[in-house]
Ligand code: ADP
């Protein structure tokens with residue numbers, strides 16, 4: 001086994017989904033999702049538009065509540081679960097604590113427009129974790145350095161390119177010291193020449209052992225960095241495996257059809 005093939009993961013489950021269901025009104029968009037993301041793993045989620053990828057990420061992060069099944073993060077139940085046939089709901093306080101440990105990066109960068117890059121990064125540590133401004137600022141500068149933007153700390157979002165804004169968004173999520181990072185098509189809204197810098201930051205995070213779920217159409221990234229890959233379609237997991245295997249030798253016709261469009 002070469003260094004590159006060594007598993008990054010400790011094997012401990014970070015996210016467990018068993019029969020996860022989610023409906024909007026009468027429309028069921030997650031129809032029983034089963035998957036497991038191990039600690040330290042880069043877990044890639046692919047699939048056509050409307051297949052439920054964003055909804056699944058949003059359920060992990062409490063932006064949506066599941067209607068059935070079981071979902072846990074680092075051994076703690078998220079949202080609802082089936083309990084003797086009943087749905088069990090967490091207290092607001094429990095939800096808030098869980099959300100602090102999960103970073104999310106969206107397709108649209110969602111930076112606070114009236115704050116500089118630096119202020120965006122220190123906002124949550126100061127407001128949510130009650131860190132001192134001085135400590136938060138010191139760490140924020142280190143994070144901006146890490147995403148290659150130390151010289152842009154004083155810029156407002158409108159004074160940054162899309163790729164730079166996305167890297168600030170990653171730094172902002174990391175400022176909360178998350179144990180899990182969710183990326184929802186982080187490069188889809190970027191001009192092609194800006195994609196590489198964002199993927200490089202994500203690759204660096206992976207190398208440092210961050211557990212990441214990445215919804216992406218960047219198959220090169222999935223193949224090179226991913227430890228596991230799931231193909232979703234119509235609210236179900238159609239196929240999963242090592243990215244190399246799924247991408248080069250898909251077993252299902254639906255996976256093949258999808259890949260022939262994006263590869
Ligand atoms: P993906 O991220 O794979 O493109 P989504 O999770 O965004 O898919 O959406 C899955 C399905 O759920 C789509 O049919 C979408 O229209 C629907 N959907 C998503 N969010 C909502 C919502 N808030 N209300 C109603 N339907 C929604």
Ligand code: MG
Pocket residue numbers: 053054055184
């Ligand atoms: Mg989506």
